[in-house]
Amino acid sequence: MLRSKTSRWAAAPYLLWMAIFIVVPLFIVIWYALTDASGAFTLQNLAEIGRYSSVFARSLLLAAEATVICLVLGFPVGYFLSRLRANKQHIMLMLIMLPMWMNFLLRTYAWMTLLEKNGLINKLLGLFGIGPLNMINTAGAVVLGMVYNYLPYMILPLYTAMTKIDDSIIEAAQDLGCNTFRTLTRVLIPLAKPGIATGITMVFVPAVSTFIISRMLGGGSNLLIGDLIELQFLGNSYNLNLGSAMSLALMVIVLLCMSFTSSFDEEEMEGVM
Amino acid sequence: MDESLIVSLKDIVVDFDGERVLNGLSLDIHDKEFVTFLGPSGCGKTTTLRVIAGFITPQSGSVLFDGKDITGLPPYKRQVNTVFQKYALFPHLNVFENVAFGLRLKKMPEEQLRPKVLEMLEIVGLKGFERRGIHQLSGGQQQRVAIARSLVNQPRVLLLDEPLGALDLKLRKEMQLELKRLQRELNITFVYVTHDQEEALTMSDTVVVMNKGNIQQIGSPQDIYNEPQNAFIANFIGDSNIVDGIMVKDFLVSFCGHDFSCVDRGFAYNEPVQVVVRPEDVAIVPPSTGMLTGLVRDVIFKGVHFEMHVDVEGKEWLIHSTQASQPGEIIGMNIGPDEIHIMSREGV
Structure with a gap:
């Protein structure tokens, strides 16, 4: 009893922080979204979002693409990591986290110089008489940027979930007649579900709301929700009310996505993180 | 060739990280026999079992099953099943689905599968537990599920890797008798690994005493106890x-x-x-x-x-x-x- 009381007090500073910097701003956003410039109640802002449905669709599509690619790339890596000896696991995990020690913007800039018309990759391809390819300022470049930046967030929860799978369970599956593919579909994927759900959320949510990646790697032609919102607050089309409405819509999308993944994985969710 | 032979190991050598675990081991196992590998930890008994199961490919030597060489065959193509030390049940499946796992892979139709699984659960004394989750079972019950999960596939040989190690003494004695009964009733070969000499003597038709990657003596429990061939066996089997x-x-x-x-x-x-x-x-x-x-x-x-x-x-x-x-x-x-x-x- 004493312990739970003390721990409740220990959480107090963060609760206060949350109240001031998350809950209150949230209400401010809702307030702005539902009022016009003069402060009168209106649904006009929300209705106006419809005009930007193509941007919303593109954001969701590119984020979904990036999430799927991260999952496909991250699953074998997570499995491989979880099978290593403990001391090697730590080294490999550090190597995976290593790029994150560098600034996010810097890393994305690096990709710009790599992908440019006169960039490193095109020069290299040129040696073999290929190209130059048009890589920068495409939707593909944006997805690449998302995958590159968010892949560790997919690998980590997958790895965590899979360390709980004992080798003998995989051996039992093979023993009972599973070939490699069946072991994957019948045992590994079902048991890694909590990690898959967390990984999807942790990649999809930042990917769907990013604006830096799309601006730097997507040029002007691949506007995402994040860019749109930024334009309302800091850009030329300055409109706090519309920006707030868009933020609200994005939040709803994210919440829907999260409730989807957690319903797909109800009781196993606890104990993952 | 001896008709009753089911598994033959010939000059099996296994190294782990440069260390020799099995040192040119040869062994014949007869059909419908209860064979126990007995020895201290690190003697290579579990490794031998895993070679038969197919989880380890030996550096040299061959594994014969029914006279056919299966040395390179993956586990899922072998007619043997394993009961693991830590049970290794599938935590995402209930008792019924754990037992049905192997049959579902063989695409057995539901109307055949269902009675088979239920029958097997009854044999191991878990009738009425079908819908239970794995974590709702005691250690002894989990062990029974693991045994049922293997036996339902009607393997020619059942491999058991210290299956009773985690159970308390009373339960262990009960399960020893029950395993012996199962082996007699189902009439299949059991290959059992243990470091417990009493367990080995209680259940086996044949005991294989191992030490340091070599076989020390093969014989009936009485032979091993009364006529130990060297001081190691005499010391290891009883005082x-x-x-x-x-x-x-x-x-x-x-x-x-x-x-x-x-x-x-x-x-x-x-x-x-x-x-x-x-x-x-x-x-x-x-x-x-x-x-x-x-x-x-x-x-x-x-x-x-x-x-x-x-x-x-x-x-x-x-x-x-x-x-x-x-x-x-x-x-x-x-x-x-x-x-x-x-x-x-x-x-x-």
Whole structure:
């Protein structure tokens, strides 16, 4: 009893922080979204979002693409990591986290110089008489940027979930007649579900709301929700009310996505993180 | 070829990280036999089992199953199933689906699968547990699910890797008898791994004693207990008094300064030998009539008997007796001819 009381007090500073910097701003956003410039109640802002449905669709599509690619790339890596000896696991995990020690913007800039018309990759391809390819300022470049930046967030929860799978369970599956593919579909994927759900959320949510990646790697032609919102607050089309409405819509999308993944994985969710 | 052979291992060599785990091991396992690999941890018994299951491919040597070479065959193509030490049940499936796992992979239709799974659950005493989750079961129940999950596939050989290790003593004894019953009723070959000599003696038709990657002795439980081939086996299987002696001639051995008649022959005259006497085979008599005399050091009550540590000419003997002597007492000791087992020193 004493312990739970003390721990409740220990959480107090963060609760206060949350109240001031998350809950209150949230209400401010809702307030702005539902009022016009003069402060009168209106649904006009929300209705106006419809005009930007193509941007919303593109954001969701590119984020979904990036999430799927991260999952496909991250699953074998997570499995491989979880099978290593403990001391090697730590080294490999550090190597995976290593790029994150560098600034996010810097890393994305690096990709710009790599992908440019006169960039490193095109020069290299040129040696073999290929190209130059048009890589920068495409939707593909944006997805690449998302995958590159968010892949560790997919690998980590997958790895965590899979360390709980004992080798003998995989051996039992093979023993009972599973070939490699069946072991994957019948045992590994079902048991890694909590990690898959967390990984999807942790990649999809930042990917769907990013604006830096799309601006730097997507040029002007691949506007995402994040860019749109930024334009309302800091850009030329300055409109706090519309920006707030868009933020609200994005939040709803994210919440829907999260409730989807957690319903797909109800009781196993606890104990993952 | 011997018709009744089901598994043959020929010169199996397995190395882990440069360390030799199995050292040219050869072994024949007969059909419908209960074979136990017995040995201390690290002796290679589990490795041998995993070679048969297909989880380890040996560096050299071959594995024959029914006369066919299966050395490179992956586990899922072998007609053997394994019961794992830590059960290795699938936590995302309930009891029914765990047992049905192998049959579903074989695409058995539901109307055949269902009665088979239910029948198997009844055999292992888990009728009515179908809908339970794995975590709602006790250790013993999980073990039964693991056994049912393997047996439902009707393997030719069932491999069991210390399956009772995690259970308490009473449950372990129950399960020992039950496994023996299952093996007889289903009439299939069991290959069992344990470090518990009592377990091995209780259940097996054949015991394979292993040490340091080699087979020490293969025989029936009685053979292994009564006729150990070397000091390692004599020490590992139950308690033993092992003393150096001289085989004076056939049926006469000398040790501890006394000549004993025995039932062994075929040694050279005056060949140095080792003599094994089980602690329960030493009879305590008055000192004047004893073949040997000794000074009682310690007496420990063990329930069924007293365990006595007796000093005989500077060597400590272990004696089990139902009547207690007092520490400090001088006792006489008699050993009958049948109770003396002679091992040649080369066998050590």
